Amino acid sequence: MxxxxxxxxxxxxxxxxxxxxxxxxPALRGETPSxxxxxxxxxxxxxxxVKFVGGExxxxxxxxxKHINFVYINCEVVDTQYRLLQNIANHxxxxxxxxxxxxxxxxxxxxxxxxxxxxxxxxxxxxxxxEVDKLKGDEALYNLSRINIQLKNAKVSIVGxxxxxxxxxxxxxxxxxxxxxxxxxxxxxxxxxxxxxLLQRVEMGLKPNSIDDDVIPLCAALAAQExxxxxxxxxxxxxxxxxxxxxxxxxxxxxxxxxxxxxxxIDRVIEVVKTLPTQSKLILISILLRxxxxxxxxxxxxxxxxxxxxxxxxxxxxxxxxxxxxxxxxDLISELDMLGIITARVISKGRYGRxxxxxxxxxxDEITRILKNDEVYLxxxxxxxxxxxxxx
DNA sequence: CTTCCACAGGAAGGTCTGGCGG
DNA sequence: CCGCCAGACCTTCCTGTGGAAG
Numbered sequence: 001m002x003x004x005x006x007x008x009x010x011x012x013x014x015x016x017x018x019x020x021x022x023x024x025x026p027a028l029r030g031e032t033p034s035x036x037x038x039x040x041x042x043x044x045x046x047x048x049x050v051k052f053v054g055g056e057x058x059x060x061x062x063x064x065x066k067h068i069n070f071v072y073i074n075c076e077v078v079d080t081q082y083r084l085l086q087n088i089a090n091h092x093x094x095x096x097x098x099x100x101x102x103x104x105x106x107x108x109x110x111x112x113x114x115x116x117x118x119x120x121x122x123x124x125x126x127x128x129x130x131e132v133d134k135l136k137g138d139e140a141l142y143n144l145s146r147i148n149i150q151l152k153n154a155k156v157s158i159v160g161x162x163x164x165x166x167x168x169x170x171x172x173x174x175x176x177x178x179x180x181x182x183x184x185x186x187x188x189x190x191x192x193x194x195x196x197x198l199l200q201r202v203e204m205g206l207k208p209n210s211i212d213d214d215v216i217p218l219c220a221a222l223a224a225q226e227x228x229x230x231x232x233x234x235x236x237x238x239x240x241x242x243x244x245x246x247x248x249x250x251x252x253x254x255x256x257x258x259x260x261x262x263x264x265x266i267d268r269v270i271e272v273v274k275t276l277p278t279q280s281k282l283i284l285i286s287i288l289l290r291x292x293x294x295x296x297x298x299x300x301x302x303x304x305x306x307x308x309x310x311x312x313x314x315x316x317x318x319x320x321x322x323x324x325x326x327x328x329x330x331d332l333i334s335e336l337d338m339l340g341i342i343t344a345r346v347i348s349k350g351r352y353g354r355x356x357x358x359x360x361x362x363x364x365d366e367i368t369r370i371l372k373n374d375e376v377y378l379x380x381x382x383x384x385x386x387x388x389x390x391x392x
Numbered sequence: 393c394t395t396c397c398a399c400a401g402g403a404a405g406g407t408c409t410g411g412c413g414g
Numbered sequence: 415c416c417g418c419c420a421g422a423c424c425t426t427c428c429t430g431t432g433g434a435a436g
Contacts, residue, residue, distance in 0.1 A: 080411095305399065328424055330400070346400070350434025353398030395436080406425075412418085 001205040001238040003231040012193040013045050020053045027124040032155040035179050040186025043229030046161050067123020074130045081140035089114040122153045132160040145178040188228025194220035211252045218257050236260050269362050272339050273370045281376045286311040291364050293385040304355040314391035
């Protein structure tokens with residue numbers, strides 16, 4: 001039930017599979033397929049579909065005695081030109097071949113070695129670049145897209161996968177046109193489709209009758225809200241199952257899904273808060289202090305940018321950390337908003353100006369717990385805010 | 393209808409770091 | 415080892431603005 005598991009049947013992706021297959025199929029005749037660019041949000045099945053089609057073509061190729069190779073590279077891991085070339089080259093390793101070291105060679109030498117290797121093997125090689133947007137610099141893409149010019153005996157095509165629709169906008173135009181010969185967009189799954197995906201996995205992974213009827217619709221609905229992320233849907237189901245198992249129960253119920261959803265959310269917040277840079281932490285703590293002060297008085301006046309900045313400045317003074325300008329702090333507040341740990345909405349108070357209304361989007365106690373052992377927080381935790389929103 | 397608050401948020405430019413080619 | 419450059423991170427300066435109050 002892990003999302004990394006790849007089933008033989010990918011529900012609701014027939015159109016995409018056919019489309020990609022029909023673009024790639026010239027490879028079976030030894031021709032170069034067009035380069036493809038694939039877009040889609042996380043958990044829309046991009047990687048699964050491409051790997052699936054790749055696998056099918058590879059076996060078909062073997063039947064027909066054609067050389068068809070697929071090289072899968074995740075650019076988040078392999079993010080420089082050198083390592084990209086090295087990785088592709090080392091994919092075609094065999095016992096009499098030398099391995100290209102992970103550092104030390106000039107880049108062009110790796111490049112020519114790669115050409116030599118691909119040429120010797122011949123046939124059609126498809127390089128799949130997952131998360132291409134993570135690749136540093138477009139030189140690598142440029143070189144790779146022109147590799148065919150130097151090949152005598154082999155063909156190379158490229159499949160780029162990205163979840164950033166705007167990725168190509170700031171790409172070298174030459175790379176853009178050569179990579180974007182074919183564009184495919186993976187739409188998000190809707191709730192009904194997610195249900196089918198979950199049902200398929202349930203059949204494979206769970207005993208019959210171990211699941212309440214309303215569990216799958218709930219998982220699907222929650223994941224559909226999360227831009228139709230199948231990965232999220234599977235995670236929810238798997239975690240609910242694990243929770244049930246840990247409790248020694250043999251039936252998954254709706255309430256476990258809620259717990260799982262909550263846990264996923266908290267885990268995310270923990271991860272984000274822990275890795276926040278010092279200044280952002282201070283800002284978050286300022287909001288936290290202010291919110292706590294507010295609750296105590298049970299007066300519920302909203303927090304705005306100016307207030308946060310005042311508290312923040314006080315905190316900086318007390319901890320002898322250089323304070324940033326309000327302009328910068330405003331940006332950091334937007335950043336916290338984007339990370340989903342606070343919500344900051346622009347409102348107008350008429351005569352009394354325009355500002356952003358800031359709220360923690362996670363429970364204040366939860367955040368306090370996360371920060372409990374934090375170095376920055378420890379120096380501050382004993383401060384409170386008085387009626388004039390000054391730090392005491 | 394006008395005023396005017398308390399910022400939002402764009403533009404441009406400075407500083408620092410880290411990677412890279414020579 | 416050095417100079418160069420991109421990109422992250424900030425500052426300074428700025429213009430723009432929703433809507434309650436007058």
